[in-house]
Amino acid sequence: MREEGRNMFPEDLILTSGNREEIFEMRPDYPFCIRDVISRYGEKQLAPWHWHEELEFVYIRKGEPEYHVAGASIKLREKEGIFINSNVMHQVINTSQTDRCEYLVFMFRRNFLAEEGSLLDKKYVLPVIKSNNLQAVVLKNENILQKNILEQLRKTELIEKERQYGYEMQIRNAFADMWISFLHMLNVRPEGVKQQIPEKEERLKKMLTYIHQEYENELSLEDIAKAAGVSKRECLRCFQEEIHITPFNYLKDYRLQRACIALKNTEDTVTSIAQNCGFNSSSYFGKVFRKSMGMTPYEFRNKGES
Numbered sequence: 001m002r003e004e005g006r007n008m009f010p011e012d013l014i015l016t017s018g019n020r021e022e023i024f025e026m027r028p029d030y031p032f033c034i035r036d037v038i039s040r041y042g043e044k045q046l047a048p049w050h051w052h053e054e055l056e057f058v059y060i061r062k063g064e065p066e067y068h069v070a071g072a073s074i075k076l077r078e079k080e081g082i083f084i085n086s087n088v089m090h091q092v093i094n095t096s097q098t099d100r101c102e103y104l105v106f107m108f109r110r111n112f113l114a115e116e117g118s119l120l121d122k123k124y125v126l127p128v129i130k131s132n133n134l135q136a137v138v139l140k141n142e143n144i145l146q147k148n149i150l151e152q153l154r155k156t157e158l159i160e161k162e163r164q165y166g167y168e169m170q171i172r173n174a175f176a177d178m179w180i181s182f183l184h185m186l187n188v189r190p191e192g193v194k195q196q197i198p199e200k201e202e203r204l205k206k207m208l209t210y211i212h213q214e215y216e217n218e219l220s221l222e223d224i225a226k227a228a229g230v231s232k233r234e235c236l237r238c239f240q241e242e243i244h245i246t247p248f249n250y251l252k253d254y255r256l257q258r259a260c261i262a263l264k265n266t267e268d269t270v271t272s273i274a275q276n277c278g279f280n281s282s283s284y285f286g287k288v289f290r291k292s293m294g295m296t297p298y299e300f301r302n303k304g305e306s
Contacts, residue, residue, distance in 0.1 A: 026054070030168060031109035032175070034160050039063070039100040040303075044293075046092040046101060048257050049208060049243060049250075054107045055129070056084040057139075059153045063101030066093045069136040071242060081139035081150050083182070085128065086110070088135045089201065089208075089243070104157055112172065113179055124183060134186065145185040152178035203228040204238045207247070215255050216278050221247060255279065256292055263301040270297045 026033045031054075039046055046065060058067075059081045067074045067082055069090040076082060084090055094101050110129060114120035128134055139146040152174060159170045210227030211219070224247050225235035239247050259277045262268055268276070274285035289297050 026107065026109075031112045032171065033107050034157060035105040035107070036102070037105055038102050039094055043100065044094050045253070045257060046094055047090075048254065049089055049091045051087050051089045051205070052107075053086055054109050055086050057106040057149075057153055058082045058084070059104040059106075059150060059157075061102040061104065063099050063103070064095050065101045065103065066095050067091075067136065068093065068243065071244070072136075074136065074138055076138070079141055079150065081153065083137040083139065085131075085135050089205065090136070091243075104153070106153060106156065106175075108175065113176055124179065128183070128186070137182075137186065145181065149178055149181055149185065152181065200238050200242055203230055203234070204242045207235065207238065208250075211247075211251055211254060215251060215258065216276060218278070219251060224251075251278075252288065253292075256289060259285070259289065259297070260293075260300065263297055270301075273297070 025035075037046070049068075058076075060076050060078055062078060064075055064077050067076065067084075067090055069082075069084065069088060074082065075095060110116060110121065110125045114125050139150050141147045141150065156171055156174045156178070159167050159174060164170075206228040207224050210224060214223070221232045221235060225232045228235070228238070230238070235247060239245055239250065243250070245253075255277045259273050259279075262273045262277065263270075266273075270285070271282040274282045277285075279285035279288070286296060289295075289300070293300055295303070
């Protein structure tokens with residue numbers, strides 16, 4: 001049985017029209033949550049390209065997911081982890097066709113560690129958020145400092161799972177201790193840190209946002225490029241250099257993702273779903289779906305959660 005507000009499947013992820021993830025289980029008065037993500041067998045895309053204000057630590061329970069961040073592909077293994085900085089674009093792929101992935105996601109806003117604008121915030125949190133060189137950090141057991149951080153994440157998960165009186169304060173204190181260890185590992189200092197947002201990434205975010213808003217309609221390369229005020233050539237360059245995919249392949253993958261959500265969460269016909277997700281015909285949709293997912297839309301709809 002799934003634990004409400006904790007366990008989730010990849011299709012439970014909610015993206016706004018602006019490509020930001022909506023952390024639906026995070027309370028405004030307690031800006032921290034832990035997700036226990038479980039993929040289904042044969043599920044390839046665990047999370048599409050997205051970003052969020054919250055900072056994120058991940059601990060891999062099972063499987064070998066691949067994180068795509070800042071133009072790099074990072075394959076993680078069991079008992080390893082990764083840190084994803086605030087507002088950094090990333091996606092997660094399951095590299096296995098037969099094994100499923102299970103991983104913990106620790107998400108928190110900066111004010112969980114320190115009040116925004118306070119000395120603690122300026123000295124210990126903002127230097128990480130504003131550093132353009134800290135988009136993602138891999139955590140492995142071979143490194144003593146990194147292993148300590150991974151162990152502290154597991155400790156935090158145990159506190160949250162047991163939920164004894166005062167557990168919120170215990171989690172906050174445990175996370176503050178872990179954050180100091182993280183800063184020591186990174187050797188981050190507040191002096192001279194300036195926020196730099198790569199121009200190509202900002203352009204790409206605008207184009208992804210446009211695709212997410214207009215995927216139901218027929219789109220051209222010129223339409224996508226205009227969303228960021230760039231030429232078609234620059235559009236192609238942004239996609240290739242930042243996320244290593246063409247605009248049209250990304251559009252196809254996003255349409256398939258929305259179709260998967262509709263197949264699982266609605267009773268709409270396959271023909272209706274195909275049309276609503278921007279496919280010209282149900283036969284073409286079925287062909288593309290089978291090639292990508294290894295099964296027909298009907299088989300996907302009827303398969304069990306196992």
